[in-house]
Amino acid sequence: MSSISRLKYSAEIVDALATRKPIVALESTILTHGLPTPLNYTTATRLEAVIREQGAVPAHIAVIDGCPRVGLSDSQLSHLSLHSGNPLKISRRDIAPAAALHRTGGTTVAGTITLAAHAGIKHFATGGIGGVHRNAQSTWDVSADLIELSRSPTHVICAGAKSILDTPLTLEYLETHGVTVASVGEAAQPNYNFPAFYSPNSGHHVQYSLSPLQAAQVGIASQGLQSGALFCAPIPPQYAEQGSRIQIAVERAVQESQHANNNILGKDITPWLLNRIAQLTDNNSIHSNIALVENNARIGAQIAVHYHRLLEDKEKDDRVGEKMYPVGGSSGLGALSGLSDAPSTPQTQANVRARAIAExxxxxxxxxxxxxxxxxxxxxxxxxxxxxxxxxxxxxxxxxxxxxxxxxxxxxxxxxxxxxxxxxxxxxxxxxxxxxxxxxxxxxxxxxxxxxxxxxxxxxxxxxxxxxxxxxxxxxxxxxxxxxxxxxxxxxxxxxxxxxxxxxxxxxxxxxxxxxxxxxxxxxxxxxxxxxxxxxxxxxxxxIALDGNVSAGVVRHVLSYARARAIPTLYEPTSVAKSVRVLEAWEMWEEADSQLQSQPHSQPLLTHVTPNTHELRAMTQSTSFARVRESSAYWEALNALRLYQPFRDALERCLPRPFTQDGIAQMAVMLLPLTKHVVVKCGAKGVLLVSHVREDELGEVGIDGALLSTSKKDARVVHRVDTTSNADSNTHADAQYVLVQHLxxxxxxxxxxxxxxxxxxxxxxxxxxxxxxxxxxxxxxxxxxxxxxxxxxxxxxxxxxxxxxxxxx
Structure with missing residues (x-):
């Protein structure tokens, strides 16, 4: 399975794609390489807040443990900001190796464009793009950002090309490769200057000056073209004056990077230069950097909101019968409709997913x-x-x-x-x-x-x-x-x-x-x-799974059928009233199965049972369970687990208080003679897993290796069953564990x-x-x-x- 097809979406992004809300992508190298800790984390959360304020949904993009992710949780942002584990700087070329090697890293502009396009996200806000580096005539150093812009239908909102680059050659490259470049700002103040990151004016000009609404209109009209657009917003005016002072530091840093003894190459150049510029400006460049990124996020969200409103209006006019047009691939260009996205392109597939759910x-x-x-x-x-x-x-x-x-x-x-x-x-x-x-x-x-x-x-x-x-x-x-x-x-x-x-x-x-x-x-x-x-x-x-609506007789026969064929089973209690049917089935099974008396705890009736807290309480307090507990088979199985005071103390010490105070953990343990795993659905409190397994089954639970220890921090209790008194349980494979884990x-x-x-x-x-x-x-x-x-x-x-x-x- 390709790394691109393994895209993992956060629940918020799934909802936004399905309900067709405007989304703005955000890169993650600002977390892993661009800003120091903890400023990188606070900036990332601030960018998300800015986008939400404008009515759009933020989507930080990164690769975590080899999984490309669209939309990050607060804990994931925090993890990336710590720079732990030597995170990669991931461009398009690095996505596959990062996935194959299960590496973590921040996506560059090019990497973010690639993944955003495959996720069907049209708009991406960042600080500045890479470009043609100075002395590229000898180094051939051209940023992958430009190449990705030329082949992905993504609209990038930024403050122009970074000022450490060769601006004229960067603009020439974009023009040659068909990328629309325009300045964007207030409609009442047209501005044809191409910004240079810290400075609102690079000394070079663009052909178009657009408002956020006009930029969205350009996006609608560009549907079908397989190239992107670059919308450039100048740094906020209050930071413009110090931009000229920062530019002096930029020139000095560039000269230092080109020194004969300074062996800085490839993707290491930009982080080194930005860090050196921060040193030369007493970190004033960092504050300017953050200000322009926030401004770009705000304008990017405005464009995205306008774009989605225009798209909805356009589709109402264009829709004929039940025909559906992908979000990024409708016939918006008329005579150029031959350039529309082919059905097999990743961007179209993502758009079809979102549109199909909606239409x-x-x-x-x-x-x-x-x-x-x-x-x-x-x-x-x-x-x-x-x-x-x-x-x-x-x-x-x-x-x-x-x-x-x-x-x-x-x-x-x-x-x-x-x-x-x-x-x-x-x-x-x-x-x-x-x-x-x-x-x-x-x-x-x-x-x-x-x-x-x-x-x-x-x-x-x-x-x-x-x-x-x-x-x-x-x-x-x-x-x-x-x-x-x-x-x-x-x-x-x-x-x-x-x-x-x-x-x-x-x-x-x-x-x-x-x-x-x-x-x-x-x-x-x-x-x-x-x-x-x-x-x-x-x-x-x-x-094989059963719900509690099935009669106790059928439950008993199905479980016997599955047990004879070594097929795992699951019982969903369904309701308080019907939860006891599996206990009634156990009573029938005990009477009919002569093997139960000889090996009461080697093969429980069930593999999994999934009650909620109300059903769990009803099961363990029912008259049916009282009859079950009267059987010698039940008590032999429970006593064999050796769950003495140290185990009970560990439950009190390591689990969140409600799980022991309300008796949830204790009641779940009482079901272990009947089932291998108890999965208790506790609503807003999460899930409590209680398992009884052999040592060779630990991998099936996912609690093995370094995790096989009692931990208050991880809300986990690991109890190794003492089987030394059992003559037939002396081998390593016969070791047994009771595992209690709060998720x-x-x-x-x-x-x-x-x-x-x-x-x-x-x-x-x-x-x-x-x-x-x-x-x-x-x-x-x-x-x-x-x-x-x-x-x-x-x-x-x-x-x-x-x-x-x-x-x-």
């Missing part, structure tokens, strides 16, 4: 077959047309999910209702069900990852093709909506006799609060294991809806496990998925496919 809703609903204006997860259907997986395929599935697929019918009053009367309101129909949502989430992540892996849902969905009954209508609606989302439907089984496809009917008051509801799940309660087994036999899954929350950029975040978490977790990711890394991906859904009004965010790239890192 395919109508087409997807039309395909769904749902009538009378029904809404079947309309926004969730904004999928990516060119990455779909057929809804019917004979290929074995990598993930099998057994659970509920239901029609959700929601009615809401417009105003306060009168009893015994029909009232005005709204009725929506959508596809729902925990199992269905998990399957959708897993499928979206898998499709984003490519590689041909798929997820299948086994659920009772009835109806013939006659389309004459209620059963047919419900079933066809579910099948059609699944097909529209490219979900597999070959796992749907006929409901038992005299039962319907599951339906949930909710009644909301005028403020959106639930008044009452009816759930018809007879089909799931009565679904026999024989129907499930018929589908399972057609597949060789990496993992901090991934805070969403916005909170729109809490429904479906847990299902998205589980679906993404399954996708990561199917790609053999360590469990801790899989949980991080699942947290990203939950954050995206929290920021969406749909039960599963259409943006989960962006997470697929992480499965290849």
């Amino acid at each position: 395919t809703e109508a087409a997807m609903i039309a395909k769904s077959g749902v009538k009378v204006g029904a809404k079947v997860n309309a926004n969730a259907q904004k999928d990516i047309p060119h990455t779909h997986t057929p809804s019917h395929t004979s290929a074995p599935a990598d993930i099998v999910i057994i659970g509920a697929a239901a029609i959700d019918v929601t009615a809401q009053y417009d105003s306060k209702s009168e009893p015994h009367s029909t009232s005005p309101g709204r009725v929506t129909v959508s596809a729902g069900g925990v199992g269905r949502n998990i399957a959708e989430a897993a499928g979206r992540v898998l499709r984003g990852a490519a590689g041909g892996k798929s997820a299948i849902l086994i659920a009772p969905v009835g109806g013939s093709n006659t389309n004459t009954s209620t059963a047919d209508l419900l079933a066809n609606s579910l099948r059609s909506s699944a097909a529209a989302l490219h979900m597999r439907t070959d796992g749907f089984v006929d409901p038992p006799h005299n039962t319907l496809t599951p339906v949930v009917n909710l009644l909301l008051d005028n403020e959106g609060e639930l008044r009452e509801g009816v759930a018809s799940f007879d089909a799931l309660d009565q679904m026999p294991f024989s129907e499930v087994e018929k589908v399972l036999e057609k597949h060789s899954p990496h993992i 901090p929350p991934h805070t969403p950029d916005r909170l729109v809806n809490t429904t479906g975040a847990g299902d998205s978490f589980v679906g993404a977790l399954l996708a990561a496990l199917a790609h053999h990711q360590p469990l801790t890394k899989a949980i991080h991906l699942a947290q990203d998925a939950a954050s995206l859904t929290l920021g969406s009004k749909d039960s599963v965010s259409a943006r989960l496919h962006y997470l697929g790239d992480d499965l290849h890192l």
Whole structure:
């Protein structure tokens, strides 16, 4: 997989691309090479604030541990600013080696243009660009910035070329290679001077003087040209006077760099010169540098906002039928339309991703077959047309999910209702069900990852093709909506006799609060294991998941089936009321499995269980669990872990207080005789992972090597089980561990809806496990998925496919 295709987007940038907000890219060499610590970090955060103030979204770009990233978190900015690990200075030529060698570095202007273009980001604000160096006639030293500008449709907002360069030759190069160069500033004050970084006037002129709005208009008109534009903003007037004094220092530094004994070459020249200029000016050059970068960020954001408004207006006029134009590739040049982006170019692919999410809703609903204006997860259907997986395929599935697929019918009053009367309101129909949502989430992540892996849902969905009954209508609606989302439907089984496809009917008051509801799940309660087994036999899954809507009997048979074939399993409790079904299954299994008494703790019933804190409490305080704890098998398994006072003290000492004070960690440990891993979803508190593994399984969890130690700083407890009293446990491979790890929350950029975040978490977790990711890394991906859904009004965010790239890192 190429380094470019492994672009990792922050949640904020995913949202901005999908909702088509204006984005301004920012380079990161200012963090790694341009400014001293901590000024580099404070400047980076200030630039982001300036861009947000203008109504745009900032996107710092860098390469971290070999992964090209678009949009950086505060902790990532802080990490880069420390200059730790000898960060690289990454231009286009360095992207592939940095990715292959898992290196970290700041992207130069050229490197940032390259990655921004592939991400579909049109605007990039920086301090100044590189150019033709002095004495280039003998050194051939021409910055890659110029070459990248000539072949990428990116608009760069800067303060001209750095004053250490040969300005006339730089302008000549840009003209020869078709790069538009213009000054940009207030419309009332035209200015044709080409700035020279610290100075507002280099003594050379440009042909165009533009306002931010006019610069955006130039951007719209340039669509289809595969070359960029350079919009030059002079340094703010209050810094112009000292610019002339700084220029004297520039000339001296250049002379020193050319001294016979000064062996400074290539990419080392610019950092050396900037550092020397700062020394010669008592750091006044640094303050001027920061001022002009902030000014460029402000103007760049203004241009980006104007550009997106103009683009929306233009597309309203240009749109014909259902035809979609990529953001950077519509026929804006008329007679030059032959120069428009080819469908295979990276920039067009990124734009199609963003546009597809925003514009395919109508087409997807039309395909769904749902009538009378029904809404079947309309926004969730904004999928990516060119990455779909057929809804019917004979290929074995990598993930099998057994659970509920239901029609959700929601009615809401417009105003306060009168009893015994029909009232005005709204009725929506959508596809729902925990199992269905998990399957959708897993499928979206898998499709984003490519590689041909798929997820299948086994659920009772009835109806013939006659389309004459209620059963047919419900079933066809579910099948059609699944097909529209490219979900597999070959796992749907006929409901038992005299039962319907599951339906949930909710009644909301005028403020959106639930008044009452009816759930018809007879089909799931009565679904026999024989129907499930018929589908399972057609597949060789990496993992089997069940939701709590499945009957305890089917849960028991599926877990026995999986255990006999060494297939990992996952149980999603679904709700407080249904969480105990897996405990009821354990009771049935204990009675039926004669092997359990001989080796009670060698093979637990489950591999993973994923309760939230409410479900965890309900499980451990239920009468079913009380009966489980009465069995000798349970206590033999728990006692074998040797979880004595030192372990309990370590929990109190190392975990955040709520996890021990509220008993979350203790309750999760109590489930270890039943399952290998307990993944507790704790909402805003993050995730608590409790695992019992052999030493040779530590890599599967992702807690091994240097991480295999108790640490308060990392909120981790590592307990090596003392097996010396067991005669058959003397080998190195038989060593066992109980691991407790708190994983901090991934805070969403916005909170729109809490429904479906847990299902998205589980679906993404399954996708990561199917790609053999360590469990801790899989949980991080699942947290990203939950954050995206929290920021969406749909039960599963259409943006989960962006997470697929992480499965290849």
